[in-house]
Amino acid sequence: MLCLFDLDGTLIDSEEGIVACVRHAFEQLGVPAPAELRHWIGPPLRHSFAPLLDHDSVRIEEAVEHYHQRFHAIGWREHTVYPGIEAMIGRLREAGHELAVVTSKPHRHAAPIIDALPFGSAFSRLYGPDPSSPHSEKASMIAAALADFGAEAESTVMIGDRHFDIDGAVANRVRGFGVLWGFGSREELEQAGAHALATDPEHLGELLLA
Template sequence: MLCLFDLDGTLIDSERGILACIRYAFGKLGVPAPAELRHWIGPPLRHSFAPWLDHDAARVEAAVGHYHERFEALGWREHAAYPDIEAMVGRLAGAGHALAVVTSKPERHARPILEHLPFGHAFQRLYGPDPASPHSEKASMIAAALADFGAAPEQAVMVGDRHFDIEGAVSNRVRGIGVLWGFGSREELVRAGAHALARDPAHLAELLAA
């Protein structure tokens, strides 16, 4: 089976780094950052910055640039793998499943994170959107993974914590499994059409084995 995983909120808790970079970007523009930022984790940055910067395209691009500036220097290291994720990944790889990461992060940001993780070598491919794209592109990345691995939709599963992951799976007729330890909510995942919900990594391994 082809197991596709989101990165932020699924394999790693990256809240500290992402939020620090968002605040840095607002600070560089001299704009107060929103008090609540956790829901920014997952959606494309341009989508999130736009309403706070009066949909001014130049300022939005400047904010994204400032975010990337700090992320490339510091933010990419400010994360931690969720407990028991390494064991779950090892169990899947040991059972012969093909593993890949499908993330909303630009590949240049996601790759050093994946290579830094002690279990990163278990993932055969990494899919990230074009850095200039305002969209998540989860659906097109999942389609690319199916083609690259030669997997039929029924032979694959997409695992993630936000509705983008599940919607991308549904659009490709792939099973979408939502995880409850990330940045999304049970309601969000169910509404998006999740095939199943995993309460913890051990439960996820059981769902994937089934």
């Protein structure tokens, strides 16, 4: 089976780094940052910045660049691995499953994070958008993974914490597994059409190995 994993909110808790970089971007633009930024984790940056910057494309691009500058320097290190993830990944590898990461985080930011993970070598491929792309469509990245691995939809799963992950899975007719320890909610994942929900990494492993 091909297991495609989201990164933020699924493998790692990246709230600290993402929130700090968003605040930095607003500071550089002289714009007050929203008090609540947790919901910024998951959606494409441009999508989140747009309504707060009057949909001004120039300002949006400036904000994204400020975000990326800080993330590239320090933000990529500001995360923790969720307890139980490493053991679960090990079980999947031992069972012979192929693993890859499909993330909305730009490839150049996700790559050093995965390389630094103690289990990073378990993932044979990484799919992430180019930083200049206005989109980070999970559906197209999942489609690319299916083609690269020569995998059938029925033998592939997408695992993530937000509806974007499940939406991408549904678009490709693969099973979407929602995780409840990330930044989404049970309601969000159920409404998106999740095949199953996992309460913790051990539970996820049981579902995938069943």
